[in-house]
Amino acid sequence: MNFDQAKALRFQQWRSTLDDHDFRMQNPEAHRQHLHSMASTLVAEGLIDTLEQYDMNEMANAAYWHAVEELQSHPVRYCGASSYDLVACDGSLILGEIRQTIFHARRENQVEARTTYDGKVYRDGAGANLVFNPSGITARIEGLTLTLRDGRQFDLIETGRMILGVIYQPIDDPDMYRALVDAAQVALEGRDLRAYEKMRPFMDLASFSTCPACLDRFDRRDDCAACAGQGFVIKPPGSGLR
Numbered sequence: 001m002n003f004d005q006a007k008a009l010r011f012q013q014w015r016s017t018l019d020d021h022d023f024r025m026q027n028p029e030a031h032r033q034h035l036h037s038m039a040s041t042l043v044a045e046g047l048i049d050t051l052e053q054y055d056m057n058e059m060a061n062a063a064y065w066h067a068v069e070e071l072q073s074h075p076v077r078y079c080g081a082s083s084y085d086l087v088a089c090d091g092s093l094i095l096g097e098i099r100q101t102i103f104h105a106r107r108e109n110q111v112e113a114r115t116t117y118d119g120k121v122y123r124d125g126a127g128a129n130l131v132f133n134p135s136g137i138t139a140r141i142e143g144l145t146l147t148l149r150d151g152r153q154f155d156l157i158e159t160g161r162m163i164l165g166v167i168y169q170p171i172d173d174p175d176m177y178r179a180l181v182d183a184a185q186v187a188l189e190g191r192d193l194r195a196y197e198k199m200r201p202f203m204d205l206a207s208f209s210t211c212p213a214c215l216d217r218f219d220r221r222d223d224c225a226a227c228a229g230q231g232f233v234i235k236p237p238g239s240g241l242r
């Protein structure tokens, strides 16, 4: 393989990562950072120069901002890096929990030694399937609602998420959330990518979401009855609101 072929092949790999819509929407920060690290490897190997690297990184950054915009109007989807409790929509029953794609059924005897897992989640373009072990029976996850074959429905309540290798719990303090949203807004307006990408996963994971009535708009928030002027509400289970 000559230089041009090697360069074309490696650029093609970078390009297909850039175009990986699912990866980008699932984890925009990891997507952008992965593209940047691919480009710096290409520089280290002498396949591209720093000017080409700059252009490629700019494209990766633009893709990130695009994903952020898209996610704001996008229903929440099952996230493979998250843990969820599966709670019946009427609150009567907890089926179990999903931790990083593995389902653990709730058992009466919590000390029972487990030799196997009880199911695994497989994502697809429109949602995900939970395949129970060992029966192989499948339940469907769409948005943050799981539907069993008999029609019973459960909300996926997010209880934690792996962010940069560490598992965090949702922020449930309103003052802390307000401060985070305000800081993120400043970073977004200033296109401060490094600051914004540190904050976005925590806003996404938080127990709150933007008020659907006033949309946290400064001119409407103060008189908003839905959120009592806070600009955000407690995230309704399974609603798909962010």
Ligand SMILES: [Zn+2]
Pocket (backbone or CB within 6 Å): 211, 212, 213, 214, 215, 216, 221, 224, 225, 226, 227, 228, 229, 230, 231, 232
């Ligand atoms: Zn409001």
